[in-house]
Amino acid sequence: MPLTDLTLAECLALRPDLDEPADLDAFWDRTLRAARAAGGTAAFTPVDTGLTQVTTYDVTVPGFAGEPVRGWLHLPAGAGGPLGCVVEFLGYGRGRGLPHEQLLWANAGYAHFLMDTRGQGWSTAGGDTPDTVSLNGDVPGFLTRGVDSPDDHYYRRVYTDAVRFVDAALAHPRVDPDRVVVTGHSQGGGISLAVAGLVPGLAGVMPDTPFLCDIRRGALIAGAPPYTEIAEYLSLYRDRAGTVLTTLSYVDAALLASRATAPSLFSIAMMDDICPPSTCFAAYHRYGGAKDLRVYEFNGHEGGGAHHRREQLTWVRERFTTPHLIADPGPSTLHDPQLA
Template sequence: MPLTDLSLAQCLALRPDLDEPADLDRFWSRTLDQARATVARPSFTPVDTGLTQVTTYDVTVPGFDGEPVRGWLHLPTGVREPLGCIVEFLGYGRGRGLAHEQLLWASAGYAHFIMDTRGQGWSTAGGDTADTASLGGAVPGFLTRGVDSPQSHYYRRVFTDAVRCVDAVREHPAVDLDRIVVTGISQGGGIALAVAGLVPGLAGVMPDVPFLCDFRRAARISATSPYTEIAEYLRLHRDRTDTVFSTLSYVDAALLASRATAPALFSIAMMDDICPPSTCFAAYHRYAGAKDIRVYEFNGHEGGGGHHRREQLRWIRELLAPPHPTGAPPLHDPQLA
């Protein structure tokens, strides 16, 4: 697979001048204050997965506008002290799946929360998260849903959901609220960056080949969906270019990354034709906290795969070194449900 974007040397030197809305911080402060004003509380319902070493909860979180957002919380069985927690956001078009499918982080001894992305999941038992807002003349996909205004844009709802999921895990007694890390691949990586810029006090951030960064450049150079949704919309609506990119600037993860201060481990793939590496580097360079990066020069959007999971496991082990055992009884009480 050939390079589809700038070289590594060019990306390392890149410092794009992104258009930042003057009211970006006020916009998100108002949005999150409104979401947190709900009286609804998260619920944690035990699930029988047939697994003996991992305990799983079916979680419902009041997200944007108080709407229910689903998730799984996995805990190593027999937890006796608060654990470091990995909060994971998913790639484009993916939902939380089945309860037993994603066990890496719980197997490594951490709490693991997986957020179901509104409108993108599926379930045979009604366990997905719906997006109730009108499409507003969007082309197929999610990038142009509500794109006429930042107030109505799809990712305003998704980012709010993600923040509220972090709020929710902080309420669970098996989670150490000072050792929470957010992560995700592609769309999930972009959401993780946004959350890192919106939620103080995180222990770390692990964005992999992040989507949702430097929208204007991505729309101009990417020939592969999902970024092509923007070009397709503007091909039909020739007079809305300024409006579209103004709206998208409010949910640009590269802009929100400049507010993030938690330690970060990025991954970027130089032959990525879905999330062009120059757009990922835009977020990396603007990231305000301590940061490290793994670059996969000959990989596409699959990124580092298992090799990068190994890097993350090492990084997380050092970052979230557990306190000394307390000998206390197990913390994840099923009566929490």
């Protein structure tokens, strides 16, 4: 895989000037107020997975407009509480899957909330959380659904679901609300950055090769989907570029990340043609809180894989067991395990 974007030195020096809507904060304040006002109560139903060391619950949380959002809650069996918690969001096209599939964080001793993504996933038609809004005129995929208006855009609903999912985690009796970290890979990384900008008081955020950052640049240079959905749409609707890019700016995670204050651990892969590294660095440079970075210079979209999971386990343990790291995460650092 050759480099298809800027070099590491160029990315480190990058300071993109992104177009930010004047009413971005008001838009999200209005959106989240409406979702919370819709009411509803999170439900947790025990699931028999056949496993003895992890206890699992089928989760339903009221999301955008109070609509049900599915997920899993995994708890280490027999552990006392309240526990540190990792809330995870999924990559593009993925659903929550089967309840026994993702047990890393529970095995590390933490509560693990895993959110289904509306309209995505394989387990049922449209996933376990269907998207109730059907808008015509989009190309295949999710990026251009409702792209003529910020109020109608697909990711307005997804980000709201994610905030409400974090609300449910913060309120759960087995969770310590002072020790909640959000994370995700690709689409999940972008969602985690957006949530970090929209929910104050988180203990940390861990975006891996995040999608939905500097979306305009992604549409111009990405060599593989999903960003190519935007270029495909605009190749058909040549007169809509201004409207489309304005709508997408309301869900650009690089803009929302500038509002975040929680400490962060980013991962970025320099040979990523799905989420080009310059777009990920746009979010990293604009991130509002303290930040650590792991660069994987010779990897594509898979990033650090299992090696980065080990980095995350160490990073979370330090923040959950050392109180001063939650309040004072220290200076930003850059570490590339492949260059060390």
